[in-house]
Amino acid sequence: MRTGWQREYAAALAGWAHAEIDAGNAGVTIGRLSAALDRDPLDESAAAALIRALHAIGRVVDALTWYRRVRDRIVAEVGVEPGPFLRRVHDAVLRGAAVAAGPAGPAAATPDPPAAGPDREHSAVDRCHDLARALALAGHPDRALHHARQAAAGYRAAGDRTGEGRAYLTLGRCEMQLGDVPAGRRTAWHGLELLRDAGDAMGEADGWQTVGEADLHLGRHTDAMRCFWSSLTLYRRLGATELEAQVLRHLGTAYAATTDRPLEGPPLPPAGAGFRPETVKVVGTP
Known part of the structure; x- marks a missing residue:
């Protein structure tokens, strides 16, 4: 767990890096950001800044490789997906779009501490979805259902189609785990459509x-x-x-x-x- 000064250093490093990237000096940030991730592979603020920097200088493959590395480590060690800002940076790279530092400037890159207002509510929705995923993975789909539904509703209220789509996938998997495969397929299909429309x-x-796993279970092998x-x-x-x-x-x-x-x-x-x-x-x- 990070100490107070480590959180402050991570936030300061990310803020400096985003400022340099926005000023057109992305190349000078890569060494320090890479070193930060070597020290703490779960540092999402450093990862988001590094991916922005690599994308800014045209190293798109390296940017995607770093996201995959950090995301796989987070999933393996924590059991949840990366936070919303890191996912947005990754999605922007995939679309070839400009990668913004965030609505509140460079400091928005770090999740510690949670922001006030809408960002704090959105963070609570993320935690609700993370809990649903963790319960489903632990073999408690009945308990996960409630949290997945809450997360989907929260993302929908926030206008976050990507989050809503991912929550519906979690909800669909829970329904399939509980034996209602046709309902789970319908729910997962809805999530798929949201994610496709969002460009995720x-x-x-x-x-x-x-959806393919549901079709396989239902004997619809060609589908x-x-x-x-x-x-x-x-x-x-x-x-x-x-x-x-x-x-x-x-x-x-x-x-x-x-x-x-x-x-x-x-x-x-x-x-x-x-x-x-x-x-x-x-x-x-x-």
């Missing part, structure tokens, strides 16, 4: 995977294949190798169910390719 490529990939193929394409474009491998296993299960023959090798489509069953090789075919 990672969230959309997760949505396609969730499941289409969903997994869409998810696989997006994960590949984003460089999410571990998630890509996970979806590939689901795709293999769905394909085997339709043909009684296993997949041979990874059927990786070019970025943006549509679903074409005839391109997938199976064992025993040329």
Whole structure:
């Protein structure tokens, strides 16, 4: 846990970095921000500033790589997704849009302490969603449902379509865990549509995977294949190798169910390719 002076240093470093980036001096910040993340891999304020800096000097691949590294570490150690500001920075990089320091200037990059007013309410919604995800992962979907519904309503009230979409995915997974797969699929599909409309490529990939898992459970194997193929394409474009491998296993299960023959090798489509069953090789075919 950070001490008081460590929080102050992290906030000061992020504030300095955002000011330099806004002044056109992004390159001078990269060394110190990288060192800060080496010391504290969970420092979202340093990560957001570093991703902004890399994006500003045209190193988009490095920016996305750093986000994936920090996000994977946060998920692995804390069990939740990164905070809203870091996600917004990542989404802006994916869209090729200008990455702003935040509505309240550079200090908005650090989550400690919570801001007052609407930002504080939004932070409370994030914590509600984090709790729903944690309960679902711990095998308590019945308890997670209430928090996921609250989070979805809170995000909707704040006009945060990305947060709302992710909350609906969590809600859909809870419903599926409780045995109501058709309802869970409908809920997840709604979340997928919100995330697609919001331009959240990672969230959309997760949505396609969730809907595909529901279709697989319902025996709709061709529909499941289409969903997994869409998810696989997006994960590949984003460089999410571990998630890509996970979806590939689901795709293999769905394909085997339709043909009684296993997949041979990874059927990786070019970025943006549509679903074409005839391109997938199976064992025993040329």
